[in-house]
Amino acid sequence: MRILKGIIILWMSLFIFAGFAQTPPPLPHGTVFGIKPNDIGPIAAEQLEPSMAKKTRVTTAIRGKIIRVTKSKGGWFEIDGGKGKVIAAHFKNYNISLPKALRGRVVIIEGVAQKQFIADDMQHFAGDTVVGKKQHMVNANPKQRLAFEVRGLMVDK
Template structure:
């Protein structure tokens, strides 16, 4: 009887599980690092990452890219593998977990202008310096 009560108590104390909607390939939330830890690790060599962060901006045309917030103001632009899936356009401010390949690079001027236009911003040359994250899977936390 005591064992049964301990099991019930342990389950009750764990709290509700986080709920996410999945976009792209199915991924898990396990092992995700913060956006700040990601910024410390990303460099000009492509590498696999799983990152947990908050969405700052989503493409309002199709949901074909998003930008994650971080403490240092670096732009972490996320696109989706092979343009094969999109995210909802109304999820700014929501928490996400993304998994994919990232690196630092200089964007082509036309690409940077396209992103500026989709985001309703005026292009400037500094937008070419970017962290490119191509996600193969995205989890969006349910509100």
């Protein structure tokens, strides 16, 4: 009788622990965060910088692969920009929380893309171009020169 009780307790604990060990379901195709982006004709993330040309800001929809979610609260994440470049993106609405499971998924995002500049980039327009020791010693990361303020995100693949 004592052995039977032990087997029953062992069997029940096995099912209880197996229930807690399950992984959450993956995000289904079409899951939307924020507003639903305009999915008609989004440009590839690799083509964003060339399509901006000399514009510093542009409102657009892009399609790209999420490298990682840096901060869930506020929706901070990074998208692969092609050729080793990274597009840093965050939601305009801070109340949006992104799951870490978005890593590696292809998404369509809509919002405002803008180029990031350092102080020396526009000094020649101001007429006070400095050289030598007074020159800024800040080296911007050439692989991360774009920021994207997202209004809406939809999981594509």
